[in-house]
Amino acid sequence: MDSLIQYWEQGDAIGRAVAIGLLLMSVGAWVVIFWKGWLLRRARRDLMLASAAFWRASDLAAGRQAVAEIDREAVLLPLIDAASEPVASGTMEARALPEAQLTRRLRDSLHDVLMRLQAGQVLLASVGSVSPFVGLFGTVWGIYHAMMGIASEGSVSIDKVAGPVGEALIMTAAGLAVAIPAVLAYNVFGKLVSACEADLEGFAHDLRETLLGVQARSRD
Numbered sequence: 756m757d758s759l760i761q762y763w764e765q766g767d768a769i770g771r772a773v774a775i776g777l778l779l780m781s782v783g784a785w786v787v788i789f790w791k792g793w794l795l796r797r798a799r800r801d802l803m804l805a806s807a808a809f810w811r812a813s814d815l816a817a818g819r820q821a822v823a824e825i826d827r828e829a830v831l832l833p834l835i836d837a838a839s840e841p842v843a844s845g846t847m848e849a850r851a852l853p854e855a856q857l858t859r860r861l862r863d864s865l866h867d868v869l870m871r872l873q874a875g876q877v878l879l880a881s882v883g884s885v886s887p888f889v890g891l892f893g894t895v896w897g898i899y900h901a902m903m904g905i906a907s908e909g910s911v912s913i914d915k916v917a918g919p920v921g922e923a924l925i926m927t928a929a930g931l932a933v934a935i936p937a938v939l940a941y942n943v944f945g946k947l948v949s950a951c952e953a954d955l956e957g958f959a960h961d962l963r964e965t966l967l968g969v970q971a972r973s974r975d
Contacts, residue, residue, distance in 0.1 A: 770897050773926060780885070781933045784933065787878050788940045794872075797828050798872065798951060805825040806831060829868075830955065834865060836864070857963055869948070873948055876941060879944070880937075882933060888930070890931065894925075897923025
């Protein structure tokens with residue numbers, strides 16, 4: 756902590772800007788980590804429970820009601836609503852076959868849900884890839900700034916060089932400290948989102964086949 760305070764006091768505007776940038780990236784990454792961890796945990800659990808409850812229901816309306824009571828993050832409910840959404844007459848959509856209409860609505864709804872689940876991933880990836888280089892730049896600039904200050908004094912010794920250089924190297928460690936949690940979280944959340952995507956695609960496929968079967972039997 757003392758070294759960080761000394762680095763801040765001895766640094767110039769650029770060095771302080773680098774330190775502030777790393778701090779902001781760290782805060783942003785941890786906010787996203789806690790938020791997405793909470794969201795994906797709820798979504799993954801509710802998805803399994805809601806899917807099972809839907810298929811135990813007697814009809815589509817009862818299934819929707821059962822899902823609405825469980826699906827807190829609304830990952831499954833939009834697919835059910837899209838499947839039962841009426842088609843406006845006189846539109847290009849109405850000219851397509853019922854199978855194509857249903858497929859398009861389910862696909863669009865699935866994409867919307869996945870976009871919500873993937874929110875924040877770009878920030879984590881950006882922080883994980885950029886922060887080490889920002890920290891390295893802060894180290895290089897800090898060493899340059901320290902060397903210029905030592906040179907202006909007219910005398911150079913190991914004691915005078917070691918302190919400022921060691922303090923500047925803290926920025927490299929700070930960049931890694933910001934990057935590592937962001938990269939780990941990005942990988943973990945990516946796996947969870949992929950698992951949710953596979954379950955949602957399976958549900959959408961089964962729902963499509965079920966509704967098309969109901970329509971075929973009703974025509975008979």
